[in-house]
Amino acid sequence: MSTEVSQVNGDAEAHFAAASEVTEEVTNKDAQVITEAIPSLPSHVVKDLLSIGICVRCILRLFGVRGCTYSCFSPLPLDLHLSIKESKGSHDCTVGNCSKASENLNSAHVFEESEVKSVCCSICLGVLQFAYCNEKEMLVRKDSATEFAVSIAELVKQEGHQIDSFSLEVSVPPIILANERAICLYMKTKYGSEPWFREMFLAEHISVKDALKLSIIDSLEALLAIKYGGSSFRIRLTYTHAKTSLKLQNFLEKDQGCKRRKTGSEDSLDALGSDFSEQSAHEVDAVFRRSLDGLPDHLFCQHFKLPPERVNQPCHLAFLCNRASVYIGGRYLKYSRNVSQSRWIIDDERMGQASVEEIIGSNMLPILRGDNYKFHAAGREDIDVRMLGSGRPFLVEVQNARDFPSSVAVKQMEQKINNLEDRLVAVKNLKVVGNQGWALMREGEAEKQKQYAALVWISHPLEEEDVKTISSFKDMCILQRTPIRVLHRRSPLEREKIIHWMKVERITGSSQYFLLYLCTQAGTYIKEFVHGDFGRTHPSIGSILGCRAEILQLDVTDVKMDCFLTE
């Protein structure tokens, strides 16, 4: 095999010395090899396509070839590949044929390799030739699908995820759609009348994306030792081609006269030129796709050359892999009166000693080796209010966790947080929840009741009658104007709230202090209900007892919600 390669290479180089175009002789050789491998293909057409710079796999695609051929060139035994019977007219890719095809295409590919030094496939811009610019702007070319799969697998392994399946997403620049359409129209014009055309060519052919996937999925499965499927771990290959996308941008403007979706002003976009970022290329691509779909053939031919122009630079490939977000739910308790629920920073200074969000999130993250966490809770309490009793439901979203969220890991988290030295926060009933965790938390949040314990002082000694009066109220309606302490950031409204019940507990040794237990509708401001907030909450404890009332401490003792009550 290797001697063959060097011999062939020598020949190829001699032919390629000066010209950047594919020579007649080489094309003939390639065509011969391909048609020997897949005898049903008309050789004159194959030759023609090769000469206008279409790569081998794109040719196969155009003729409706499917299945394992795309992953051929792999040293792995062929029984790993599915044997696929074709639907309309394209050749039968049975195992026997495949091995012959594989052998022959291997040698054909060597010719192709030297071609690509000067030119990329006119349809797929190098995608199916495994040629691309990597993150470091270096030109990369892989000799086979397997080699490409190896480099992808390496990148995945570097991230160190603990996974049992993977999904593959590929996105390609839509100029490829235009190129494909151009070739199809070209072929229809030139060979439409030939007998094989109807049968072979009008069959639905697989897209560049699907061909790429077909060529590497089996290898990836073997290299990573996991199955393809599911959506928990995603590998994303994004191909972009800034130069052609920029050209398309201009085409869109001039011809269609449509309003460009802005990523910047017109001047700045022209000035960007080579700085045209991958991100904005992506946005432009989506717009182009839509325009192209609406363009009839005769108009299409006016703007796109048939066959399409050659490009010298392959696409830029961005590689990304991550695990879908993992959700961990439970209930938290807050024992400190100096800990806010979420991170609270004003003028570079932190308010309070710590935050529930950070205590819980930062202790979960390293156990799963994630990138980031997001904290969500069902309601909140003030920094100086403790959260006791059954605790408040919360959800932590861990992004791109490297490790699998096992029940062992979850137990670890619970122990770690509950054994922190300063015991500011505790967690209960921690468990992994699916996407429905969201719905569980939001469900009925506004209708749920809350129970509190307040330490209240009044300006005259507590009478027995006062105790009776307070306990007698059932489902009392109060009107609360937006408390002054939140009026700067909330709408000025008057909200009706319900106090379901109240209970007074005397404190031995004090005549003016007592404990007030109450159960209220969600959204009731308890502090304002006690001191009245300049009379803007009415009735209030003060107005009920006919004196001044102040609240010293407040604790939430129960959040009546059904979620995360069990492990």
Place this chain on the structure above:
Amino acid sequence: MDDSVNNNDTPSASFCVNSSQMERSKEELELRELVVPDVRDLPDTPPSAVESNFVCYFAPDFMKPGHDQYVYRHANGLCVIGLASAHVALKEKGVTAVDFNVGKSNRSEIKVTGKRKRNAQHFEANTALCKVCTNDVPYIVRCCVKGSLLEVNNRLIEQPGLLNSSADREGYIAIIMPRPTDWLKDKNSLLSLEDYKKLRDIC
């Protein structure tokens, strides 16, 4: 629902307390331990909500002798405006009426909406807020600080007596939101609680 309030009592009939009840009682005990305070920690008179959350400023003789007003400023920048205890209108606790119809508009008819406080009118420090009548003698109450008027205490219309009983709380006049730069300027012409007390010889 009400019964849960009394669940500190032991179950009356049977002595066979099952494990979940014991679990609950244990939780309740823990809760009580956390919630019930130590009496020795409690001050005789705790600071009021106003003292804890607002800084109290005073404008003595604002534009006219004897027209003492207060500006209670919250940490979030909002200012509660009202009549200070030494204001002439409050001298005999004889306030009989409050009228917000002054200047070009009726201040009690403003409708401020939304987080951005749309429709709030921008007033100067000397803009009139309302008229307070004591024995038919009218006294003009002004903003004291430049800013947006968020709210007036329209309860005073029906209950002007609130000014007699608690001018410093339920009898407040209005809530104003000054811009930070405006506040810094206006602040200089106001007195602290200490200085005001000295000035008016109040203990």
